[in-house]
Structures are given as structure tokens and as C-alpha cells.
Amino acid sequence: MSGDDKIVFYQGRNVEMQACPINPAWVIEGAPVARNFVLSRSADGSASTLLWDCTSGVFNWYYDIDETVYLLEGSVVIRDDSGVEHHLGPGDHALFRAGSHAAWRVESYVRKVAFCRNPVPQPVLFAARVVRRLSRMMGLAPAPAPAMFNGV
Template sequence: MELIETNNVVVNLSPRPIEPSWIIEGNPVAQSCVLSQSADGLASTIVWECSEGKFNWYYDFDETIMILEGSIVLENDAMSPTRYGPGDVIFFRDGAHARWHVEGRVRKLAFCRTTQPFILGFAAKVYNKIKRVVFLSEKRVAPGLAST
């Protein structure tokens, strides 16, 4: 596995239909392409595109998006309709619900992360902290320069 991967948002997209029961109006057609995925499978970067329509979206993971092209109007029970366009960044927490109104077409870059139970997240933080300390300690002593 490469430690650094590169990609471009100009990619071939595959159909990713919206759940039919979520569609409110129109015939929105969604497509996406996974650009990267973490080794543990809990995080990914995706390019997603959708044609005009209105639909509900229910989030079962954390998702941060940046609108690349087009515009949307988002709303939910706690948020009045708000328009977003290129360069806007929106964060949806695991458990969020939003009504999307895609105006014409939208293309977004999405950073998705599956939420871990608290105890697993805490254990991962401890492990990563120990790993950083040990790894940095090993890097500080250059090979061949250690005292004898």
C-alpha cells in the first residue's frame, strides 16, 4: 500500500441511485467515484454528482462536503432553506437528516468517516499517541550515530 496517493476530481462516475423512498420531487440521478479509502475502511474521499431534484438524505456516518460545481438548497426541521454553491463546505454529523434540492446539477467532494463507539475511538487515540512517541523517538537517533 502506498503511503501517499494522488487523484483528480475529474473521474468516471458510477451510478449510485438515491433510495427511492427518499425522493420528494423529480428524478434525481446520482453518481459517484471513491478517490481514496483509509486502511481500516472507516474513512473515504468521494466525488459525487447529482441531477436536479428534491430528496431526503439520512446520514449514518460523518460527512464533510465541499461543493465543486452547481448549487443546492438544504433544509431540515431546525434549519430554514439555505443555498450553497462552489467553495461552500458543510458538515453533516452521523444521525443528521437534510432535505436536498439540487438546482440543475451539483458536484461535490465528500470526506466520509464512520463513527466509532467512544471506547474504540479512545483506544485508537491512545494507540496512535504511543505509536507517534515511539516512532519519533526512533527517528531522532540517526542510524550510525548512536553512541556506543
């Protein structure tokens, strides 16, 4: 995949997963082995989508970005900072905001798609909205996104 590709296709599960070791200081139990494959990265580097898998083990995860996960196979028990445990399996998803922490217990294996995004500070978002609205009012910007993106 090059940065100039407009459309990129991946066939089935035939992607070459790369070693993505979990920080050893975060491992609580076992010897989990994690791998990933970057499916896409935004042109500005603020967002990416990747496949990630991991073998059994228990470990902490500290999020410095917003990450939405969608489980494809396997299962995991995630304990949040309040001590509540959440069981996730195929088809389940979760959002971890930047600055959050969770303890992951991978029972045997888990494979997920992760949608990662660096959060934009609120003042920057406000300024961008103002510029977009002014541009539309002056006829310099295209119409808003299609309805499927409303509320996003």
C-alpha cells in the same frame, strides 16, 4: 487504484463516474440522477473520499456516517430538521454528523467532494488516547503530528 499504491494522481475531471442511485423512497420531487467516483479509501475502511454529482430534484438524505462536503460546482438548498434552509454553492462546505437528516433540493446540478468517516465511539477514542500517551512516555511512539494537524 490498488490498496498498495502510496500516491495516486487523477488528472483534471477525467474520472469515470459510476451510477449511485438515490434510494427511491427518499425522492420527494423530480428524478435526480446521482453518480460518484471513489477517490480514496482508508486501509481500515473507516474513511473514504469521493466525488459525487447529481441532477435536479428534491430528496431526503439520512446520514449513517459523518460526511463533510465541499461544493465544486452547481448549487443546492439543504433544509435541516428544524426547517432552516441553507444555500450552498461552489466553495461552500457543510458537515453532516452520523444520525442526522437533511432534505436536499438540487436546483439544476451539483458536484461535490465528500469526505466520509465512520464515527468512532467515545470510549474507543479515550482508550486510544491513553495508549498513545503511554507509548510516547515510554519512547515507543513517534512524536505528535505536525502543527497543521493540531486540533484535528
